[in-house]
Amino acid sequence: MTTQAWNYPEVGGDLVEIVVSEEQIRQRLSEMAARIDEDYAGEEVLLIGVLKGAAMVMSDLMRHLRSDVSMDWMAVSSYGKGTKSSGVVRILKDLDTDLTGRHVLIVEDIIDSGLTLSWLIENLRSRGPASLEIATLLRKPEAAKVEVDVRYLGFDIANEFVVGYGLDYAERYRQLPFVAVLAPHVYGG
Template sequence: MDSTHISDDLSEILVTEAQLVAKTAELARQIEADYEGRTPLLVGVLKGAVMVMADLARELRVHVEMDWMAVSSYGAGTKSSGVVRILKDLDSDLHGRDVLIVEDIIDSGLTLSWLRENLESRGAASVEICAMLRKPDAAKVEVDVRYVGFEIPNDFVVGYGLDFAERYRNLRDVAVLATHIYE
């Protein structure tokens, strides 16, 4: 979906499709260099990371394997509590594997911090993180992220896998959702 088709729903475009494509290529070159001679396991976090995972995997010029997890961080209201439930676990054995968690966005960092510890406890040789977007002002815990695409403001954003009520995931850009849509 092109942002011009839903411009009344958006208040600002933060990252364009062209910028996402260029950044994905840049991140892929870094990952290729860092994992030279190894086959990393890309672990996508459903549902938001679908677009990032697909584009990154297609851009990489080395063999990778892919697997998916779905986790839920819940609490009172709409904010992450850091209490995490696994809704869909990995099919892969992580023992001795180089794992690269692929995320769409890092907000508080609570869920991602838990996820990294969980995957490390399964015997992975290494666990690194690649996130297309990060909101530094929303961080509640420090998470070491090896690959970051863009740092963005602490606004409610949609597009490129990010949703509001399961809508807007297929928006090609990353945009701030207009407040009249969710208030």
């Protein structure tokens, strides 16, 4: 069944259009998982989710995986309540796991300016992992301020502020099962 914004009357007026549907997400995550399984065959992989946005991608991606995976989380925030990255990344929660010698796969919802991930990559690389790669559902190529090398990509999208499937505006809209453009009137844009 196709999920439409008008099935969400309470947010319908806040959304301009759906850019990635529930079905597209499901299909793409299963393709990404198949490639991850191939690439890490015979290895243990540590998935690191970046809270809070990556919660949905992590849970849906990992249920497709057949590899030997474990999971940890890091919470960082650079957006706060706004629609623009502050450029200052803060660790709100660090990992529980020692990364030394581990095959690490960072799981993200979106790469926008790239500032969050480029900072995180440097931070995690200094902890001595055997390998470090990135999987992200979304990327905005036109918004890149720094280039980030992505191994597993879901979709390239236009440079518009989107919400849903984990992505928030001021902590709202994360529960939507699709990704939609947020109407500028919501954030005064």
